[in-house]
Amino acid sequence: xxxxxxxxxxxxxxxxxxxxxxxxxxxxxxxxxxxxxxxxxxxxxxxxxxxxxxxxxxxxxxxxxxxxxxxxxxxxxxxxxxxxxxxxxxxxxxxxxxxxxxxxxxxxxxxxxxxxxxxxxxxxxxxxxxxxxxxxxxxxxxxxxxxxxxxxxxxxxxxxxxxxxxxxxxxxxxxxxxxxxxxxxxxxxxxxxxxxxxxxxxxxxxxxxxxxxxxxxxxxxxxxxxxxxxxxxxxxxxxxxxxxxxxxxxxxxxxxxxxxxxxxxxxxxxxxxxxxxxxxxxxxxxxxxxxxxxxxxxxxxxxxxxxxxxxxxxxxxxxxxxxxxxxxxxxxxxxxxxxxxxxxxxxxxxxxxxxxxxxxxxxxxxxxxxxxxxxxxxxxxxxxxxxxxxxxxxxxxxxxxxxxxxxxxxxxxxxxxxxxxxxxxxxx
Amino acid sequence: xxxxxxxxxxxxxxxxxxxxxxxxxxxxxxxxxxxxxxxxxxxxxxxxxxxxxxxxxxxxxxxxxxxxxxxxxxxxxxxxxxxxxxxxxxxxxxxxxxxxxxxxxxxxxxxxxxxxxxxxxxxxxxxxxxxxxxxxxxxxxxxxxxxxxxxxxxxxxxxxxxxxxxxxxxxxxxxxxxxxxxxxxxxxxxxxxxxxxxxxxxxxxxxxxxxxxxxxxxxxxxxxxxxxxxxxxxxxxxxxxxxxxxxxxxxxxxxxxxxxxxxxx
Numbered sequence: 118x119x120x121x122x123x124x125x126x127x128x129x130x131x132x133x134x135x136x137x138x139x140x141x142x143x144x145x146x147x148x149x150x151x152x153x154x155x156x157x158x159x160x161x162x163x164x165x166x167x168x169x170x171x172x173x174x175x176x177x178x179x180x181x182x183x184x185x186x187x188x189x190x191x192x193x194x195x196x197x198x199x200x201x202x203x204x205x206x207x208x209x210x211x212x213x214x215x216x217x218x219x220x221x222x223x224x225x226x227x228x229x230x231x232x233x234x235x236x237x238x239x240x241x242x243x244x245x246x247x248x249x250x251x252x253x254x255x256x257x258x259x260x261x262x263x264x265x266x267x268x269x270x271x272x273x274x275x276x277x278x279x280x281x282x283x284x285x286x287x288x289x290x291x292x293x294x295x296x297x298x299x300x301x302x303x304x305x306x307x308x309x310x311x312x313x314x315x316x317x318x319x320x321x322x323x324x325x326x327x328x329x330x331x332x333x334x335x336x337x338x339x340x341x342x343x344x345x346x347x348x349x350x351x352x353x354x355x356x357x358x359x360x361x362x363x364x365x366x367x368x369x370x371x372x373x374x375x376x377x378x379x380x381x382x383x384x385x386x387x388x389x390x391x392x393x394x395x396x397x398x399x400x401x402x403x404x405x406x407x408x409x410x411x412x413x414x415x416x417x418x419x420x421x422x423x424x425x426x427x428x429x430x431x432x433x434x435x436x437x438x439x440x441x442x443x444x445x446x447x448x449x450x451x452x453x454x455x456x457x458x459x460x461x462x463x464x465x466x467x468x469x470x471x472x473x474x475x476x477x478x479x480x481x482x483x484x485x486x487x488x489x490x491x492x493x494x495x496x497x498x499x500x501x502x503x504x505x506x507x508x509x510x511x512x513x514x515x516x517x518x519x520x521x522x523x524x525x526x527x528x529x530x531x532x533x534x535x536x537x538x539x540x541x542x543x544x545x
Numbered sequence: 546x547x548x549x550x551x552x553x554x555x556x557x558x559x560x561x562x563x564x565x566x567x568x569x570x571x572x573x574x575x576x577x578x579x580x581x582x583x584x585x586x587x588x589x590x591x592x593x594x595x596x597x598x599x600x601x602x603x604x605x606x607x608x609x610x611x612x613x614x615x616x617x618x619x620x621x622x623x624x625x626x627x628x629x630x631x632x633x634x635x636x637x638x639x640x641x642x643x644x645x646x647x648x649x650x651x652x653x654x655x656x657x658x659x660x661x662x663x664x665x666x667x668x669x670x671x672x673x674x675x676x677x678x679x680x681x682x683x684x685x686x687x688x689x690x691x692x693x694x695x696x697x698x699x700x701x702x703x704x705x706x707x708x709x710x711x712x713x714x715x716x717x718x719x720x721x722x723x724x725x726x727x728x729x730x731x732x733x734x735x736x737x738x739x740x741x742x743x744x745x746x747x748x749x750x751x752x753x754x755x756x757x758x759x760x761x762x763x764x765x766x767x768x769x770x771x772x773x774x775x776x777x778x779x780x781x782x783x784x785x786x787x788x789x790x791x792x793x794x795x796x797x798x799x800x801x802x803x804x805x806x807x808x809x810x
Contacts, residue, residue, distance in 0.1 A: 260686065260738065263737075265733055265738070266685075266733060267731060267733060267737075268734065271616075408688065410686055414686060415728075415730035415733055416729070416731065416734065417730065418730075420612045420727040423722070423723035423727060424719050424720055424723040427718070427719035427722045427723055
């Protein structure tokens with residue numbers, strides 16, 4: 118299993134009575150009332166130091182998400198942090214993947230800019246880029262970026278085609294799309310990875326259409342476990358592998374990525390003592406303080422998906438009570454895995470085997486967790502968990518088709534996946 | 546609902562969009578353009594149907610069974626052309642047009658684009674303009690619990706209760722909720738994130754006599770906008786409906802009907 122270090126840039130000192138004072142952790146949280154410049158500065162310095170700490174500890178990649186107007190993650194463009202990590206790891210000779218998990222293409226009004234930034238990252242890192250393209254969170258794509266919710270998916274569909282073509286097409290080409298018109302596309306640089314292009318993962322929350330899209334196009338699929346994988350895992354992962362089976366695709370575990378919040382200490386008791394309050398901070402003040410109408414907006418979800426959700430909201434796991442969730446409840450739901458190295462190894466192995474997960478994104482700093490504690494968490498995980506779980510799946514002999522070749526990936530035998538889907542691009 | 550409805554369909558947009566038009570009533574034709582949640586035949590329309598044959602086209606994507614028609618619509622200009630084609634297809638011209646909220650915006654756009662199409666125009670709390678000092682509430686992004694307060698002067702009154710009544714059967718409930726959310730998303734294509742597609746630049750083209758009706762306590766879009774419409778439409782006047790929020794024809798049906806029918810003559 119490939120194991121990435123997953124980083125956000127939270128503001129780590131939100132007030133204790135945050136939930137009482139503020140309606141939400143995104144969009145309207147008053148920046149100047151809540152923050153101080155030195156703590157914003159330290160949040161970035163600490164995040165970057167933690168990234169390098171993890172890179173040196175042997176993680177397979179550095180994974181970073183994208184959130185605008187958010188107090189729980191002040192990284193509106195992950196590529197900027199990844200650029201710093203790409204150069205620093207290059208300078209130190211560390212062969213780790215550069216993995217922006219989020220450059221939301223349903224949100225992006227400048228997809229060529231995203232293509233260029235990512236191509237730069239691949240060039241800076243010597244071909245170590247893995248590209249994550251979420252469709253886009255409602256509050257970020259629609260409210261922050263003003264995209265009509267009914268356009269988010271259509272923009273994603275067009276933008277991903279444009280990015281892939283801009284990465285790989287040898288000739289200068291014009292693009293006359295529904296949302297974008299470019300008379301001559303010929304970006305410099307192109308990604309170093311051209312066989313067929315940098316690996317692509319799409320993040321989803323359970324929409325079967327996104328899963329089928331990934332399977333049909335040969336993209337990896339990422340699922341984030343904040344809603345509690347013990348509650349949602351059976352549903353989401355089974356849905357993906359059932360779709361793979363139905364479409365006649367391999368059940369190669371490396372096509373599946375999973376983000377999990379994890380904390381590890383010498384003993385279970387010690388881990389709870391050290392991390393419980395930071396887990397509560399994160400789930401209560403960050404994820405749990407994003408109201409439902411910020412996560413789902415009319416037009417953003419297909420009408421069939423809406424009927425499904427209204428009948429059965431199970432995909433949202435423990436989201437509804439997250440704002441009050443206790444550490445115990447978070448552990449029970451699987452929103453966080455916390456304990457001794459043995460406990461953490463066992464739980465991760467169980468998830469991985471049970472759900473056929475070939476890529477784990479380990480979120481080891483979250484919420485208010487201070488820098489030194491985060492480094493301890495990364496160190497202990499790196500020493501006593503990482504080497505063990507990296508061995509998961511070696512027994513089955515799958516090739517990893519969603520990983521850079523310079524890092525041991527093997528190109529997909531189906532070859533080029535970059536052919537453009539015309540209907541995604543224009544309704545003319 | 547006491548009116549007997551029949552359905553007409555008009556193939557538009559080079560046969561890519563079929564518009565369903567609900568037709569009911571007796572008398573000369575009148576066009577009704579529904580709000581962003583979709584078409585609901587209410588007692589106000591029943592009253593109008595006593596004197597008019599009402600033609601109520603459904604916005605693409607809001608017709609049950611045909612949700613993906615919305616994907617054929619990229620913008621307001623597509624919409625105006627499709628509505629114009631629909632009205633011509635029904636043989637309607639120089640016809641009175643009544644539009645509520647989102648439908649008010651569409652009615653005003655149609656009357657501005659094709660002045661010959663509209664004989665008299667009634668705008669019930671229309672959207673389409675924007676003032677920074679009186680921002681229009683974002684009804685699409687509002688939590689469902691806030692909607693009654695946005696739409697009604699008395700969110701606990703009978704009118705509000707009736708509008709938000711939902712089926713008890715779980716499957717029917719899920720379908721109804723999904724349809725309502727989908728409709729807001731479909732119409733939202735023309736209103737998101739700010740319901741201003743430049744109507745203010747075009748209102749001067751309207752030649753039809755126009756009645757602007759506004760609920761005095763409209764919390765979604767302030768009655769201050771009534772004057773904005775009146776100032777831009779040459780032959781227009783304003784009627785403010787007391788004890789009403791955003792949907793005066795539902796919350797104060799009689800008062801609103803009296804004002805509208807007097808104007809229509």
